[in-house]
Amino acid sequence: MTAHIQIRGLSKSFAGQILYSNFDLDFPHQKITSIFGPNGCGKSTLINMISGLLPMDSGQVLFDGKTLEKTVIGYVFQNYRDALFPWKKAIDNIKYPLQIAKKSSADIEARTQELIQSFDVRFDLNRYPYELSGGQQQLISIMRALAPYPEVLFLDEPFSALDYEMTLFMRDKLQAIFETTKTTMILVSHDLDEAVYLADHILMLTRRPTRVAQEIAFTAPRPRQTNTLTSEIFNVVKGQCLDIFQKEIKVLS
Numbered sequence: 001m002t003a004h005i006q007i008r009g010l011s012k013s014f015a016g017q018i019l020y021s022n023f024d025l026d027f028p029h030q031k032i033t034s035i036f037g038p039n040g041c042g043k044s045t046l047i048n049m050i051s052g053l054l055p056m057d058s059g060q061v062l063f064d065g066k067t068l069e070k071t072v073i074g075y076v077f078q079n080y081r082d083a084l085f086p087w088k089k090a091i092d093n094i095k096y097p098l099q100i101a102k103k104s105s106a107d108i109e110a111r112t113q114e115l116i117q118s119f120d121v122r123f124d125l126n127r128y129p130y131e132l133s134g135g136q137q138q139l140i141s142i143m144r145a146l147a148p149y150p151e152v153l154f155l156d157e158p159f160s161a162l163d164y165e166m167t168l169f170m171r172d173k174l175q176a177i178f179e180t181t182k183t184t185m186i187l188v189s190h191d192l193d194e195a196v197y198l199a200d201h202i203l204m205l206t207r208r209p210t211r212v213a214q215e216i217a218f219t220a221p222r223p224r225q226t227n228t229l230t231s232e233i234f235n236v237v238k239g240q241c242l243d244i245f246q247k248e249i250k251v252l253s
């Protein structure tokens with residue numbers, strides 16, 4: 001399998017405390033990789049460095065052999081309330097990355113309509129973010145991230161601020177987008193059921209200094225549905241993840 005994202009020799013410390021030291025990792029093409037690990041092990045820091053939101057101390061990240069500057073990425077933040085531009089209507093939030101990329105108004109219009117149709121959006125996109133529900137805002141945030149056809153979509157606990165009903169809806173929406181677009185996705189989730197349910201691979205991280213404890217494949221067929229959560233393969237994989245996780249959190253406790 002060829003790597004889509006290749007991380008080599010990544011090091012990062014905060015205030016003299018080593019988080020990553022000479023860390024290597026590959027993320028596969030056209031797969032959903034979930035990142036799971038103890039609190040504070042550096043999941044957000046990792047994807048923030050890969051996506052260029054945070055500088056590395058040293059190391060290299062390549063996307064299909066290209067640098068970040070030559071790669072289109074999308075990022076969905078945990079806190080959608082801070083992520084959307086409150087002064088822009090929902091529709092203008094979605095259009096924003098296309099405007100930044102200096103697309104023509106015809107292209108922007110066409111892409112926006114395409115997104116609206118593929119997400120089957122029924123609510124009024126001429127409303128401002130504060131006029132929308134949490135789930136609707138996070139949907140806008142995901143549509144905005146997808147607008148420029150990102151090669152990689154990063155999601156840091158994207159559903160953790162949503163209620164349960166909306167979380168279930170959004171998980172399936174994300175899965176449907178993945179099945180249609182096959183966009184490589186890197187998902188940080190603190191919910192093990194969610195991490196496994198959505199993933200092709202689950203990347204289990206250790207405590208700091210952070211390493212990959214194990215990478216576990218989850219090959220249940222898509223679309224995954226409620227009955228996936230009670231299937232044998234799901235429970236076996238979740239059990240493996242839980243074992244690794246528990247060993248990790250025992251190390252220092």
Ligand SMILES: Nc1ncnc2c1ncn2[C@@H]1O[C@H](COP(=O)(O)OP(=O)(O)OP(=O)(O)O)[C@@H](O)[C@H]1O
Binds near residue numbers: 039040046
């Ligand atoms: N800007 C910063 N300055 C100093 N320390 C930081 C900074 N950002 C993160 N850290 C520290 O680095 C470690 C990793 O943080 P990070 O947010 O990446 O963890 P995480 O795995 O995403 O945690 P969580 O599960 O709580 O979301 C933590 O110990 C955190 O305190």
Ligand SMILES: [Mg+2]
Binds near residue numbers: 043044045
């Ligand atoms: Mg985090």
